[in-house]
């Protein structure tokens with residue numbers, strides 16, 4: 414148990430259901446959904462249960478379109494290019510399912526990709542007799558050009574697909590996709606952008622970046638309920654694009670899609686078997702809620718979180734005598750800090766949680782390093798990072 418009173422979260426924490434007995438500095442892993450958004454989701458569920466037939470045959474479609482319309486400006490894409498999936502892992506896997514691969518082809522990933530997504534790349538490669546190649550990115554990150562060069566230098570004539578994150582999970586690094594994606598397109602490489610940390614995390618411009626496929630979670634930084642993610646499919650890949658699971662309408666897609674007023678690939682992804690669509694529908698409610706927190710809307714929320722993250726990072730760096738592991742230009746609402754001398758990340762993670770009551774990950778990062786990744790969301794305060802710095806100084810002083 415913590416030996417001193419825990420620092421209070423911000424006043425905005427009143428909207429969330431976070432355990433007050435924990436200092437929450439890990440919004441990045443699973444997000445947190447505010448009560449008004451959960452209430453909206455409950456109303457959508459009530460609508461399902463009031464008349465399931467009416468809901469799935471008629472009402473669900475315009476509600477999904479409302480969510481798509483809310484999400485489109487946030488990710489910078491035309492709603493016609495967006496469909497819903499349960500999570501980013503499913504998004505990456507669905508994209509892979511639609512990319513023809515052959516023996517000898519290579520899928521290139523960065524060394525900081527999310528494990529589940531890499532696992533699905535490996536499975537797709539195995540099925541086709543292809544292979545997965547890893548480009549190690551420099552960590553600490555010197556800057557956007559060094560990171561882009563490290564990835565692009567691994568592209569060969571065999572590279573068929575590149576899967577890369579917009580914001581990497583373990584390092585929190587915002588990758589220079591505006592440089593990488595056009596360079597790959599010029600070389601005829603198909604790109605899957607994993608923007609699990611995308612909507613509400615950093616500004617997104619899919620229209621300009623022009624990946625072939627992109628996916629992202631709304632449950633993380635947009636604070637939507639769990640089970641709300643999007644899949645972006647570039648117009649040239651939409652004809653014949655299929656979900657992982659075929660629907661009732663799979664053999665008469667044109668006709669069914671005409672009834673629901675969307676394109677066939679969107680129709681099939683929007684309904685591929687009975688499911689609870691309330692989380693996806695509540696994306697619209699989450700976007701409106703978050704945008705309503707500050708006069709400047711969602712952009713102001715992101716600016717606030719990025720500034721708070723840099724402040725939190727600087728507080729910890731100053732106390733421990735560390736340098737930031739990434740430049741500000743590559744830092745959004747998460748910052749990972751290399752902790753020299755820590756050999757057992759899990760033990761420190763456990764100590765921070767069980768003794769200090771701080772929820773924050775400590776894990777292996779590229780180059781054999783161990784890093785602590787802090788998050789900043791509207792419910793956090795500088796005092797919470799001061800407390801983290803004190804806890805770390807105590808733990809590292811004692812263990813190093």
Ligand SMILES: Cc1ncc(COP(=O)(O)O)c(C=O)c1O
Pocket residue numbers: 441442500501502503526527529530578580581582607609610630
């Ligand atoms: C970069 C990245 N990609 C993919 C995922 C997987 O997201 P999900 O578990 O929602 O599929 C995560 C989860 O944290 C992530 O950080």
